[in-house]
Amino acid sequence: QWMLSRKFGYITPGEMYYDYYKSDTIRVISVLVTFFIAIPLLAVFFGATGYLVNILTDGYISRELSMWVISIIVLFYVTRGGFKSIVTVGVVQSWLYFLTVIILGIIVYSYVGNIEIFGKALSKVASTTVSSSGNTNGYGGGDYNSYFALPGAIQWVAGLGKNEAVGGPWTAMMIFTFTISFMGIVLSPSFSMWSYSVKHPKAFSYYQIWGSAVIVGLLLFVFTTFQGIGASLLGANADFNNNGLSIKTILSEVSNKDHSLIIYHIISLMDKHALWLTGLLAVGLIAALQSTAAALLMTSGSIITRDLYKAYVNKNISWEKERAAARIIMMLIFLASLYIATFAKPAMVIFSGISISIAFQFLIVLLGLVWFP
Known part of the structure; x- marks a missing residue:
């Protein structure tokens, strides 16, 4: 995609698809997918931001008020500053996010004790x-606790919600298909468009391999995993508490639906010890949500403007008017x-999940364009 955009001057994926396949249908579909991905996902990001502020203020500031105020700030710097402001702010916010994930993991580790205590607690649960x-x-391969083993490669059931798979739904095939479906985020025009902004291919090796794969992978597999498992051992899991499997009970019990x-x-644990740290962690979480929302909002507006308005409504539009339309x-x-x-909170959750799966269909389009011409 990057090489094609450099050679032919593509700005949006829809322009590339149209130029290669000579199909208005694919171009319009890319606009529709962008539209149906952007709105529900942005709703999730904005709603999560408001919910975070509402929880951390003990309901003093409502979810709706905080959501609207913070999101309006995002809209302002996206529309006024453009790509440069988004990238600049995004770099700062990404480091805040990394720091937040690491600190949250360290907080849980400090309350658990050490690796030996953690390992013994897990063996007791197993x-x-x-x-x-x-x-x-x-x-x-055996009769194991489903927290520690996959319930086979695949199981045949009547359907989710009709009858439960033995040992839980997360078979190897379920994990594989679930992971693959989330590639729809990367394949969606809204996110793949960001690859066109790279000046040199070295950025892909540095940031995609070492940045995304190694650093983010380390954070997710070590610190995030420790947060979830460690929290269960610190009182968040009611089943562990009732069976005497918790190390401590300093966290409030959380149901599976509200995980x-x-x-x-975890953040609230710092209220009595370091209130400034509570604020820093809250800012880090908000930064993670808003940086993604800003990037999605910018690319979505640009795609709809160029692939719909400019392509079919006003082909001779000037740059100033195109920017205003965007x-x-x-x-x-x-x-x-x-x-x-x-x-419409239920619709927000449902459509955000569906939209990611829809975007995954662009895998076929990209394979045909890049690998199977």
């Missing part, structure tokens, strides 16, 4: 049948996202 899905009952609340409870479209996307986040 010797029981206490888990959200029970034991694997022969699937996966995202664990992060907020800002208006960004504002409309912004308002639609906030409306869903405020008044």
Whole structure:
């Protein structure tokens, strides 16, 4: 994609698809996918930001008020500053996010004790049948606690919600397909468009391999995993508490449906010890949400402007008017996202999941363009 954009001057993926396949249909589909990805995902990011502020202030500031205020700030610097402001702010926010993940992991580790205590606690849990899905009952090579083993490569069931798989739904095939479906985020026009902004191919090796794969991978597999498992051993898991498997009970119990609340409870542990750290962690989480939202808002507005408005409505539009049209479209996307986040929360969750899977269909389009011409 990057080489083609450099050679032929593409600005959006839709322009590239149209030029190669000579198909208006693919171009329009890329616009529709962009639209249906941007609005629900932005609604999730904006809503999560408001919810974070609401939780950390003990309900003093409402979710809706904080969501609208912070998101309006994002809209302002996206529409006024453009790509440069987004990249500059995004770099700062990314470091805040990295620091937040590391500190949260260290906080949990400090309350757990050390690796030896952590390992013994896990071995104690593994010797029981206490888990959200029970034991694997022969699937996966033995009768193991489902927290520590996959329930086989694949299981045939009537469907999710109709009957449960033995040992839980997370078979090897379920994990594989779930992971693959999330590639839709990278394949979506809104995110793949960012590859066109790179000046030199060395950036891909430095940031994609060492930055995304190594550094972010380390954070996710070490610190984030420790946060989730460690929190369960510190009182967040009711089953562990009832069966005497917790190391301490300093966190509030969190149900499986509300597992995202664990992060907020971990942050609140610092209220009595280092209030400034609570603020720093909150800012780090907000930064992670808003940096992604800003990038998505910018590219979505640009794609709809160039691949729909400029291509089919006003082909001879000047750069100044095109920029103004992009800002208006960004504002409309912004308002639609906030409306869903405020008044249609169930739809926000449902459509955000569906949109990612829809974007994955662009894998075929990209394979045909890059590898199988």
